[in-house]
Amino acid sequence: MALIELKGVDFAYNGHTVLSGVDLNVEPGEMLAILGPNGGGKTTLLRLVLGQVHPQAGTVRIFGQAPAAARSRIGYLPQHAEVDPSFPITALEVVLTGALGPGAGLGFWRREQKNAALRSLERLEAGKLAGASFDQLSGGQRQRVLIARALAAGPELLLLDEPTAAIDPRGGVDLMRILGELRPAVTVVLVTHDLGFVSPHVSRVACINRTLSIHPTQCIDGALIDELYGGHVHLVRHDHDLVPGDSCHE
Amino acid sequence: MSEFLAAVGQYGFLQQALVAGALASLACGVVGAYVVVKRISYIAGAIAHSVLGGMGAARYLAVVHGWSWLHPLMGAVVAALAAAMVIGLVSLKARQREDTIIGAVWAVGMALGVVCIALTPGYDVQLMSYLFGNILLVTPQDLWLMGGLDLVVVAVAVLLNRQLLAVCFDQEFARLRGLSADMYYLLLLGLTALTVVLLSTVVGIILVIALLTLPAATASNFARRLGPIMVLAGLISLGLTWGGLALSYGPDLPAGAVIILLAGAVYLLVTGGSWLKKRL
Numbered sequence: 001m002a003l004i005e006l007k008g009v010d011f012a013y014n015g016h017t018v019l020s021g022v023d024l025n026v027e028p029g030e031m032l033a034i035l036g037p038n039g040g041g042k043t044t045l046l047r048l049v050l051g052q053v054h055p056q057a058g059t060v061r062i063f064g065q066a067p068a069a070a071r072s073r074i075g076y077l078p079q080h081a082e083v084d085p086s087f088p089i090t091a092l093e094v095v096l097t098g099a100l101g102p103g104a105g106l107g108f109w110r111r112e113q114k115n116a117a118l119r120s121l122e123r124l125e126a127g128k129l130a131g132a133s134f135d136q137l138s139g140g141q142r143q144r145v146l147i148a149r150a151l152a153a154g155p156e157l158l159l160l161d162e163p164t165a166a167i168d169p170r171g172g173v174d175l176m177r178i179l180g181e182l183r184p185a186v187t188v189v190l191v192t193h194d195l196g197f198v199s200p201h202v203s204r205v206a207c208i209n210r211t212l213s214i215h216p217t218q219c220i221d222g223a224l225i226d227e228l229y230g231g232h233v234h235l236v237r238h239d240h241d242l243v244p245g246d247s248c249h250e
Numbered sequence: 251m252s253e254f255l256a257a258v259g260q261y262g263f264l265q266q267a268l269v270a271g272a273l274a275s276l277a278c279g280v281v282g283a284y285v286v287v288k289r290i291s292y293i294a295g296a297i298a299h300s301v302l303g304g305m306g307a308a309r310y311l312a313v314v315h316g317w318s319w320l321h322p323l324m325g326a327v328v329a330a331l332a333a334a335m336v337i338g339l340v341s342l343k344a345r346q347r348e349d350t351i352i353g354a355v356w357a358v359g360m361a362l363g364v365v366c367i368a369l370t371p372g373y374d375v376q377l378m379s380y381l382f383g384n385i386l387l388v389t390p391q392d393l394w395l396m397g398g399l400d401l402v403v404v405a406v407a408v409l410l411n412r413q414l415l416a417v418c419f420d421q422e423f424a425r426l427r428g429l430s431a432d433m434y435y436l437l438l439l440g441l442t443a444l445t446v447v448l449l450s451t452v453v454g455i456i457l458v459i460a461l462l463t464l465p466a467a468t469a470s471n472f473a474r475r476l477g478p479i480m481v482l483a484g485l486i487s488l489g490l491t492w493g494g495l496a497l498s499y500g501p502d503l504p505a506g507a508v509i510i511l512l513a514g515a516v517y518l519l520v521t522g523g524s525w526l527k528k529r530l
Contacts, residue, residue: 088470100424104429
């Protein structure tokens with residue numbers, strides 16, 4: 001059974017078509033990159049998977065369930081996370097808020113919750129940041145802390161909206177390596193413009209600009225990107241090898 | 251200062267004023283910190299001004315219709331909670347209308363209060379003191395009401411501190427995690443409403459935003475976590491209310507206004523000092 005299953009999904013916002021006839025299957029343990037221009041429907045696709053918005057046509061099933069019912073099994077990193085960087089909170093507290101769900105009870109954080117949050121930070125190689133104030137972290141460190149927050153409740157599916165945005169190249173490469181190591185226990189779907197960072201770790205790329213098409217990573221080339229973005233786009237890095245005989249379209 | 255200290259030992263009304271300052275500071279520290287980090291001081295301002303409507307209506311019902319049991323603070327609590335819920339619900343359901351509803355609640359609450367004052371026979375000194383604050387007029391009954399409100403505010407804020415932290419930090423994420431983020435947001439506004447009522451007893455509803463936000467904003471220069479900010483803001487608020495009371499006593503100045511001037515001066519001094527320190 002596919003972990004994410006979209007069939008014939010149409011979505012419009014205020015009469016403007018954002019997604020049309022989208023089909024998508026994501027298998028357990030896979031890492032899938034979603035690539036496309038701004039306004040192309042990438043974030044909307046994630047919001048459909050989260051059950052924050054509902055399709056006008058077609059079906060969305062996550063773990064075989066309606067998206068809202070599956071939400072507790074999903075970790076999410078929003079695009080440009082809507083957090084105030086000057087908020088007085090430590091990195092550990094940020095991660096702790098990720099484990100807080102319905103029925104959390106009253107009182108203060110318990111020791112086992114703190115230990116679990118610390119483990120989540122350590123998975124992101126950010127354990128030493130636990131006591132640091134959130135406002136004193138770099139952009140890359142904040143991104144790691146917010147991903148650790150998304151992992152805090154032990155999700156089986158991780159949705160990341162532009163995780164490498166505003167991170168220096170070294171930090172982006174490291175972050176993608178860490179995300180790659182989360183598999184197969186965690187299925188990862190990430191929206192990105194930085195194909196260079198993700199291409200060593202993903203076998204398929206979903207190209208989206210109102211409609212969606214899936215391509216093996218090695219088939220993503222300059223012409224395809226230019227067509228997708230509707231103009232010339234600089235490709236920063238490709239370090240995968242073409243495999244002769246591979247089909248470049250699904 | 252020695253004159254003030256001697257007077258404290260002598261006069262019960264000054265002792266009551268100091269107790270009122272301490273009670274107000276407790277809620278001020280806890281809720282003021284949430285208001286500052288969640289950036290809802292304008293909502294607190296609208297709630298504060300709506301309080302005049304509640305107090306005016308309560309006074310009108312007490313004087314004209316003989317509801318003598320109806321204390322103005324009870325009217326204030328009802329009006330503040332109603333204003334908080336109206337603003338909160340509109341903010342959650344139609345976010346683009348939030349500024350409009352804040353302005354409407356702000357002005358309509360004041361207008362209701364003014365009309366009720368006009369309909370109530372006689373010049374109501376007590377009501378005017380709620381408008382501009384007069385901590386020296388606090389009665390033992392006021393202190394019991396303030397103590398009760400304090401208990402509710404602090405107990406809820408402490409027991410639900412993790413949920414309130416999550417909602418203040420990232421409301422949308424908290425909602426996705428399955429927390430009743432909207433309910434906790436409304437709860438936070440409710441706590442803010444009760445605190446506004448408490449503080450209005452000290453400095454009046456016109457000046458209450460400053461006492462709600464300046465101690466927490468000052469404290470945030472010294473602490474980088476919400477808990478320590480709350481404790482520090484409470485202590486700063488205590489120093490400001492007691493200090494303002496002492497400073498105003500000798501020259502017979504309005505205590506509420508002196509407290510706010512002191513709060514503004516301390517905030518400017520600390521924030522300016524912090525800014526300079528970063529650049530030197």
